[in-house]
Amino acid sequence: MSGSSQRLEKRFAKLKSEGRAGLITFTTAGDPDADTAQKILNGLSAAGADIIELGMPFSDPMADGPAIQLAGLRALKNGMTLSKTLDMVTQFRQLDEQTPIVLMGYYNPIHYYGNQRFLDDAIGAGVDGLIIVDLPPEEDDELCHPCLTAGLNWIRLTTPTSDQKRLAIILKNSSGFIYHVSIAGITGTRSAQQSEVNTALNRIRSQTSLPIAVGFGIKTKQQVREISSIADAAVVGSALIDVIAKGLEQNLQSDQIVNNLHEFVTELASGTNPETY
Amino acid sequence: MTNVSKNLMDNLEPESFRSGPDDSGHFGIFGGRFVAETLMPLILDLETTYNKYRNDADFLEELDYYARDYVGRPSPLYFAEHLTQELGGAKVYFKRDELNHTGAHKINNTLGQILLAKRMGKRRIIAETGAGQHGVATATVCALFDLPCVVYMGETDIKRQAPNVFRMKLLGAEVIPVASGTATLKDAMNEALRDWVSNVEDTFYIIGTVAGPHPYPQMVRDFQCVIGREARQQILEKENRLPDILLACIGGGSNAIGLFHPFLDDETVSLIGVEAAGHGIDTGKHAASLSGGQPGVLHGNRTYLLQNNDGQICDAHSISAGLDYPGIGPEHSWLHEIGRVQYVSVTDQEALDAFQLCCRTEGIIPALEPAHALAQVAKIAPTMSQDKIIVMNLCGRGDKDVFTVAEALGVKL
Numbered sequence: 001m002s003g004s005s006q007r008l009e010k011r012f013a014k015l016k017s018e019g020r021a022g023l024i025t026f027t028t029a030g031d032p033d034a035d036t037a038q039k040i041l042n043g044l045s046a047a048g049a050d051i052i053e054l055g056m057p058f059s060d061p062m063a064d065g066p067a068i069q070l071a072g073l074r075a076l077k078n079g080m081t082l083s084k085t086l087d088m089v090t091q092f093r094q095l096d097e098q099t100p101i102v103l104m105g106y107y108n109p110i111h112y113y114g115n116q117r118f119l120d121d122a123i124g125a126g127v128d129g130l131i132i133v134d135l136p137p138e139e140d141d142e143l144c145h146p147c148l149t150a151g152l153n154w155i156r157l158t159t160p161t162s163d164q165k166r167l168a169i170i171l172k173n174s175s176g177f178i179y180h181v182s183i184a185g186i187t188g189t190r191s192a193q194q195s196e197v198n199t200a201l202n203r204i205r206s207q208t209s210l211p212i213a214v215g216f217g218i219k220t221k222q223q224v225r226e227i228s229s230i231a232d233a234a235v236v237g238s239a240l241i242d243v244i245a246k247g248l249e250q251n252l253q254s255d256q257i258v259n260n261l262h263e264f265v266t267e268l269a270s271g272t273n274p275e276t277y
Numbered sequence: 278m279t280n281v282s283k284n285l286m287d288n289l290e291p292e293s294f295r296s297g298p299d300d301s302g303h304f305g306i307f308g309g310r311f312v313a314e315t316l317m318p319l320i321l322d323l324e325t326t327y328n329k330y331r332n333d334a335d336f337l338e339e340l341d342y343y344a345r346d347y348v349g350r351p352s353p354l355y356f357a358e359h360l361t362q363e364l365g366g367a368k369v370y371f372k373r374d375e376l377n378h379t380g381a382h383k384i385n386n387t388l389g390q391i392l393l394a395k396r397m398g399k400r401r402i403i404a405e406t407g408a409g410q411h412g413v414a415t416a417t418v419c420a421l422f423d424l425p426c427v428v429y430m431g432e433t434d435i436k437r438q439a440p441n442v443f444r445m446k447l448l449g450a451e452v453i454p455v456a457s458g459t460a461t462l463k464d465a466m467n468e469a470l471r472d473w474v475s476n477v478e479d480t481f482y483i484i485g486t487v488a489g490p491h492p493y494p495q496m497v498r499d500f501q502c503v504i505g506r507e508a509r510q511q512i513l514e515k516e517n518r519l520p521d522i523l524l525a526c527i528g529g530g531s532n533a534i535g536l537f538h539p540f541l542d543d544e545t546v547s548l549i550g551v552e553a554a555g556h557g558i559d560t561g562k563h564a565a566s567l568s569g570g571q572p573g574v575l576h577g578n579r580t581y582l583l584q585n586n587d588g589q590i591c592d593a594h595s596i597s598a599g600l601d602y603p604g605i606g607p608e609h610s611w612l613h614e615i616g617r618v619q620y621v622s623v624t625d626q627e628a629l630d631a632f633q634l635c636c637r638t639e640g641i642i643p644a645l646e647p648a649h650a651l652a653q654v655a656k657i658a659p660t661m662s663q664d665k666i667i668v669m670n671l672c673g674r675g676d677k678d679v680f681t682v683a684e685a686l687g688v689k690l
Contacts, residue, residue: 082587109589184315185474
């Protein structure tokens, strides 16, 4: 593995030594505009994000609910591209060498950009891993194998439809961490019962020693706290995007939106700390 | 055995153009299974089920029964004599799938899929629709088999296809307007996929064209091949030989592949697919994925797509809602690249002209979709000698389009 991919390992080791779960934030690159998005990104780790997921906007995000759909459309309307998304990471890396960044999105923009060129540029920018929603194990020859060969982490989603047999297939070429999608559904909608999540996590843990993050439907500090007690990290996305959408609705200045979002991240992050349980 | 079932059981030569897809659902580099993990177990299950039933005698018998007694198959192969005279060249035949129950070829596929859904114990049906023909065909079979039906339809399409929206509602379907993106077929498909991801336990997704993840492109094609198989038998009966050219319009491409597929290995038969050029390929306002797009990945498969230089999917444009899709079935992309099928495009205006030509010469109001195919017929038939034969798929009737056509012609209804 190359240097870039060790950030995730180190971060999960650090979390373990601190005896707490991590907070993973998801925001969309370029939402609501390039400058604001960069300011949001630059301040996320100081606000309390342990790992950063940065969404690569796509015109047809089939697995996303309305909040993230709209975030992507705002970003695209304001000129965001895959290339500019990578530039955002490059800029962030000049300020922060430790916090892992994972790019999340759909395959087509990468396919168009060119798979190898994308992997080279992503590593150059300081990306640590990829989550590509529409590339299941059946299509591993496309990007998963080249990605792992290049030394980037390939992070896969497990879902409530992943039975024992399917899990083995999913876990085979997974690295970095496992992202457990807690509901059968799209982002930013309903939330799972903790008992269901727990059952699923036990099943996954019996087959892998990789850290497990849980996402979809986690919107509050309380939910972060609940997930923190059973998983290695909690992912919050749509609820953060909602802060941006609300700020835009209220015609807030860019800096105010950035502040509001970071404050919310700090609040969510306090849910990962056992002393506040 | 009747025509419906025969195609599903054909034995193929190893070098056949008809042997695709491979085990992983690819036609050459096209096709595949590019879906979210949540859906993977479902489409693998569907593939297993489809493979089990595609050669099952009871399944095929039931499909035959409904195709014959409910849909009205076989559809006639009609010699369009007056059109032929008007064009003054090759003999033009219409494969009249517009005479099917519900007025288009779409029901060939929805019947097949709902019979599978029943066997899989699914209790809820979802579908996407553009022109509304697939939505109506899905709502129809849901009424027939008493299953709840939810149809996703773009708001833009709802406006221009009001009669079909009302039809779906009469048939008991819930029509959910889709406002996201461009509010047309691709967005309806996104929304149907979101529904499916959220309702994995009991829901069967009836995709209307030869797109989506494997096994849909294969399955929908197999159900539509009844068109070509009948046409082949009928033209042999009427002319004692195979046609020189087969011609069909292409949105996703299900009616075209249904006509073409049984003829793919007949070297003497030329195949022409007609995409919608909208205002013209050069204007950027069109729906011609092969003529004006590049390979990409959308809605579960790799195929030619309309996209910008960042890999974002572009809006398609066509006067015909049924062709207004920025992609095309993966098998067509493959047939395009290997050169077995020639793909051309026809503008809104050419389609409108052909629409009126068909009304005037044959007393048939065609849908705007096959009017595109007819426009191409009108271009090439006059250049061919009178002993040549063209078979065109008249895949839908035009009742649904009269408002659109009136508006385009400046007539107030």
